[in-house]
Amino acid sequence: MNVTVDEDKCCGAGQCVLIAPEVFDQRDDDGIVVLLDAAPPQEQHATVREAAAVCPAAAIELTQSR
Template structure:
């Protein structure tokens, strides 16, 4: 699995961080997504897909 997060699209809603904090974080100054792990473990696959689906700006892309 490969995850990308487009910081230009991100609006700082934080749903990704709430869904899987092992993969996503937010910058303190503006809440924009920070990708902690672009190739997360399989155990996080379901949560990563959920985070991508919940992202209101479509900033998260997952390739299996």
Template sequence: MKVRVDDGKCCGAGTCVMLAPDVFDQRDEDGIVVLLDETPPERLHATVREAAGVCPAAAIELDENV
């Protein structure tokens, strides 16, 4: 799995950080998403999928074919 984020779409809700803090963080100044791990280990894939699915701005993209 490869994760990409579009920080231009991000609204700073922070749901991704709450679900997968090893993969996502937020900038201190505005709460916009920061990608910590673009190729998370398999044990985190289900959680990362959930984070992408609940992102209110659809700012997280997943490539499952990597």
């Protein structure tokens, strides 16, 4: 799995950080998402998918690794 985030779409809701803190964080100044792991291990895939699904701004994109 490859994870990308669109900082321009991010509204700073923080749901991704609450669900998958190993993969996502937020900037202190404005709350915009920070991607910590663009290729998380298999055991984190379910939580990363959940984080992407609940993102109110649809700022998280997931693609399959090749």
